Amino acid sequence: MADKSYLGWPFFEERHRALAAELEIWAKKYASHHDESEDVDAVCRGFVARLGAAGFLGLTVPKDGGGKYDRLDVRSLALAREILAYHHGLADFSFVMQGLGSGPISLFGTPEQKKRWLPGVAEGTRIAALAMSEPDAGSDVGAVSTVAVPDGQGYRLNGVKTWISNGGIADQYTVVARLGDAPGAKGLAIFVVEAGTPGFRVAERIDVIAPHPLGKLEFRDCLIPAGNLIGQPGEGFKIAMSNLDVFRSTVGAAALGFARRALDEALKRVHERKVFDQKLADYQLTQAKIADMATEIDASALLIYRAAWTKDQGAARVTREASMAKMYATEAAQRVIDAAVQLWGGLGVTRGVMVESLYREVRALRIYEGTTEVNKLVIAGQTYAAYAAEQKGQV
Structure with missing residues (x-):
């Protein structure tokens, strides 16, 4: 019986109200079942696949990456999260990580990078993750110590990330690393690392009070192609x-x-x-x-x-x-x-x-x-x- 009167507020357009109605129907059908004994990875993969098939993940990437709108529509993202969270926390989690995990590509990627990594996110056939946090760098992003060093045609990545959502089930990770000698936040860059890349592994899974796919990542001489750099060095x-x-x-x-x-x-x-x-x-x-x-x-x-x-x-x-x-x-x-x-x-x-x-x-x-x-x-x-x-x- 959740109050829906707020949808009449002037913040919203008719397309937002239509989205809310459509997503409410979907959530009642697919996200009303709660059983924490189920395999959390399988549940999240299932939500991603169903959300993609229904077209809702098109909200998480821009149109030039296979999405619905020319640029990310924050009201749509927020409405979707609110409705999904009302019904099932993992449905919300599965939805938003597609957007947050691929956000650097959506916002700063080249046309070629968007075409390579975003359509699968929108379709629900590829799972995305964002790797920022480290054992000694959480809220202080400028303290990131994972290092990327130029190596011929690409970059060699070394370091550890932790508390990474979708760690262990993602197909692609956007990774914040230190590139060059500039101190603090000025020396950071962002790379896309695909699952299965030599030198990259999920070192462990992390169990928390509300089960979610979380993991600790390790990069040991992980060679990343030059084309996997998002934006410019120092823009991380x-x-x-x-x-x-x-x-x-x-x-x-x-x-x-x-x-x-x-x-x-x-x-x-x-x-x-x-x-x-x-x-x-x-x-x-x-x-x-x-x-x-x-x-x-x-x-x-x-x-x-x-x-x-x-x-x-x-x-x-x-x-x-x-x-x-x-x-x-x-x-x-x-x-x-x-x-x-x-x-x-x-x-x-x-x-x-x-x-x-x-x-x-x-x-x-x-x-x-x-x-x-x-x-x-x-x-x-x-x-x-x-x-x-x-x-x-x-x-």
Whole structure:
């Protein structure tokens, strides 16, 4: 019964409302089954294949790479994530990783690179991954130590990546590495590494509280063709941040989907459960919780779709807006889901109950693609910069 009135907001066009309706039908048919005993790799491969066959993965790449629109439409990406997350966390995960994993190619690839690596992503026949994080480089991308050294016709790659989504099932990885002697963020570049390349291996799989395909990658004298460099040497940080500019607000959208499902589950529970001869829904303390949950959901949606709309209107960067959306929506979703668990009582912490699954699913969203703390620093930095510019009469 998730609220759909927000689709009437001026952020959306008719094509977005049509997408939401179509995807809702698909999700009810293919993403309503939850069984964590199933092979997580097989589940994700299945979602990618079905999403590709249905045409939804065309949203994750631009038209010149086999996608639906000339450029990535952030509102469509966010809507898709919200709806998929409402029904199944791995459906959302499988969808977004196609876009995030191939985003550097979509945004900065040559026509030849797009034709080579993107159509399979859109069709669901190739699985994409993004390899940025390292044991000592998470939020601080400038601390990346994986090294690429020119070697004849290409580059020799050495290093370790960890916490890599789709690690072990991806067909292609976009890898952030250090190229040249420039310090920090100035010395980075991005390469495409295909699964099976000699010198590249998935060293281990990582088990987390909400099962997802995660892995640790190793590169040992991994020879990459020169044509696998995306953009120019030294542009790696810019490319990575541009990719996050598109996808960071959609993390908030996934959290929003989880939160909407939690509210619906809570409403169902409080209207069914009796405590001291009256419905739990009739208590003022329950009503206060429901009011807080509903308000946080609407506030999250406004921030998310403001950021997405702003980017779709042609803004070069939406760093501040995307960081606000991601930070607030993920933190709010954690609070909403915690409240839902509380309203479910003992059943709320029972394995297999939806709110228990949501409780585990939402936790990672406050960490990846910029922790809450890092996003606060980004927002403050952007706010300070705007203030300084105003003081100088530049605004």
